[in-house]
Amino acid sequence: MRVKCVMCDQIGKLPDEAPLAKKLRNRPIHTYMCSICTDRIGEKTLARVATGNFIFRRSSHTIEKEF
Template identity: 45%
Template sequence: MRVKCVLCDNVEKIESFSLEAKQLRKRRKQTYLCPNCYERIGKQIVEKKSRN
């Protein structure tokens, strides 16, 4: 299954029978983030929480 990251518009291929692919097919409004963007956003959230 081909998916597109909503932040960087990078097109990647994931296994069609993986749990992530199933969830994306079932809930169309759920968005896909590539591993790089997911990690970057995760770091920003941790930094933001540590400031408070």
């Protein structure tokens, strides 16, 4: 299955049997992000958390309180 990264528009290939490929086929709202962009966003998020100015906003559901 051919996929396109939503951040950098890089075209990649996923095996047709992969769970991510099935998710993308069956639920069009889900998007694909390449591993380079995923790593970059993860690093930047961790850097923002380390500054102390980043607050995780969670809902008020009871299941979130246990988290």
